[in-house]
Amino acid sequence: MSSTELPFVPPANVLPKVGTVRVAEGERLRSVELPGVTLTVRSRPPAREGLPPALYVHGLGGSSQNWSALMALQDGVVDGEALDLPGFGDSPPPDDGNYSVTGHARAVIRYLDASGRGPVHLFGNSLGGAITTRVAAVRPDLVRTLTLVSPALPEIRVQRAAVPTGLLAVPGVALLFTRLTREWTAEQRVRGVMALCYGDPGRVTPEGFRNAVQEMERRLRLPYFWDAMARSARGIVNAYTLGGQQGLWRQAERVLAPTLLVYGGRDQLVGFRMAQKAARAFRDSRLVTLPDAGHVAMMEYPETVALAFRELLEDAGGLGAQRARRAGRANAGGEAVDEEGTDESMGG
Numbered sequence: 259m260s261s262t263e264l265p266f267v268p269p270a271n272v273l274p275k276v277g278t279v280r281v282a283e284g285e286r287l288r289s290v291e292l293p294g295v296t297l298t299v300r301s302r303p304p305a306r307e308g309l310p311p312a313l314y315v316h317g318l319g320g321s322s323q324n325w326s327a328l329m330a331l332q333d334g335v336v337d338g339e340a341l342d343l344p345g346f347g348d349s350p351p352p353d354d355g356n357y358s359v360t361g362h363a364r365a366v367i368r369y370l371d372a373s374g375r376g377p378v379h380l381f382g383n384s385l386g387g388a389i390t391t392r393v394a395a396v397r398p399d400l401v402r403t404l405t406l407v408s409p410a411l412p413e414i415r416v417q418r419a420a421v422p423t424g425l426l427a428v429p430g431v432a433l434l435f436t437r438l439t440r441e442w443t444a445e446q447r448v449r450g451v452m453a454l455c456y457g458d459p460g461r462v463t464p465e466g467f468r469n470a471v472q473e474m475e476r477r478l479r480l481p482y483f484w485d486a487m488a489r490s491a492r493g494i495v496n497a498y499t500l501g502g503q504q505g506l507w508r509q510a511e512r513v514l515a516p517t518l519l520v521y522g523g524r525d526q527l528v529g530f531r532m533a534q535k536a537a538r539a540f541r542d543s544r545l546v547t548l549p550d551a552g553h554v555a556m557m558e559y560p561e562t563v564a565l566a567f568r569e570l571l572e573d574a575g576g577l578g579a580q581r582a583r584r585a586g587r588a589n590a591g592g593e594a595v596d597e598e599g600t601d602e603s604m605g606g
Contacts, residue, residue, distance in 0.1 A: 279348045280323065280473060284302050284330065285326065285329075287299070287348065293368065296349060297349050297365065298348040300326070300341075305334040306334070310337065310378075311336065312332070312337065313366070314329065314341070314381040316340070316386050317386050321473070322341060322342045324383065325338075327556070328381075328563055328564060331560055332567070344361075344362065344365055345482055345489075358492075359385070362385070362493070363390075366389060366390070367400065371400075376397075376399065376401070379403045380401045380405070383407040384553060384554075388497060390404060394514075398513070401514075403518070404517045405517070405518040405563075406517065406519050406520065406536070407554070407555050407563065408522060408527065409536065410494055412505070413528075444478065448471050457522055457552035457558060516543075516544075517542060517544070518567060519533065519536050520546045520548065521546075522548050525551070525552050525553045527553045544569075546562070
């Protein structure tokens with residue numbers, strides 16, 4: 259194997275079991291088989307019947323667990339589910355090895371189409387923000403409202419702390435990094451991730467830190483861990499270079515759903531300066547800025563994010579659902595994201 263190749267990843271049906279994923283009190287996990295992909299879905303039983311559905315999509319290196327705190331706070335507001343994207347959390351890699359933004363968006367759309375839960379209140383963080391922006395643009399019939407926490411939308415001047423993540427997209431770098439960090443413990447890796455993602459890592463409880471270390475130990479035993487990270491990072495870089503109708507900012511302008519934007523003042527991965535640009539790009543948006551938050555405000559300040567979402571719902575009223583129904587009639591269904599996937603598709 260040359261130094262530029264990613265490690266061989268066995269097919270999903272022969273991947274080893276490496277331990278169970280943590281399930282918080284009140285949560286449940288299930289596996290959903292779809293064409294070309296199997297997704298793990300984390301959910302909470304709704305507080306009552308008839309609550310509107312919500313779907314949460316995590317960022318690069320994350321999982322559905324990133325939304326547990328916010329989901330618990332919204333039990334009486336929405337009927338929430340969170341996905342593990344292909345190759346992350348407890349979801350195996352996609353059959354075609356496509357980790358592009360379009361590939362991930364296609365997986366989200368396939369789940370929503372198959373489950374019949376749309377239109378949903380759609381949430382996305384970081385990479386998940388780019389994915390859900392694309393979903394909302396190409397399938398407005400599936401989205402009632404859109405909530406984006408530090409969305410990974412293209413920046414001309416990338417944050418310095420984000421450069422190492424971008425370098426993972428370079429062939430051979432992931433393999434080199436695994437060799438250089440072979441002696442790092444799971445605790446060291448988790449501390450590094452928290453220092454990068456949290457505005458104040460001191461907000462993490464001892465129990466939260468222990469859970470994160472256990473999850474890191476589990477992931478490092480997965481044979482496709484670095485492959486999924488590297489290919490997804492490459493997918494973000496590729497998405498940043500696309501122009502025209504396929505550009506993420508152009509797609510942001512096409513989003514019809516009322517949109518809540520949440521940006522952290524201490525975010526080291528997504529520039530705080532992008533908040534105003536995002537507020538201008540999304541046609542029906544409101545902006546919440548949290549000066550002390552980092553990249554994962556829904557984990558650092560879940561109460562604040564939950565309150566902002568409730569205010570979005572109160573102001574939007576039935577408008578989001580009405581727009582979704584109109585968009586559904588105009589869209590006439592179909593997996594429209596496929597028309598966007600040519601330039602970004604990456605084979606396995």
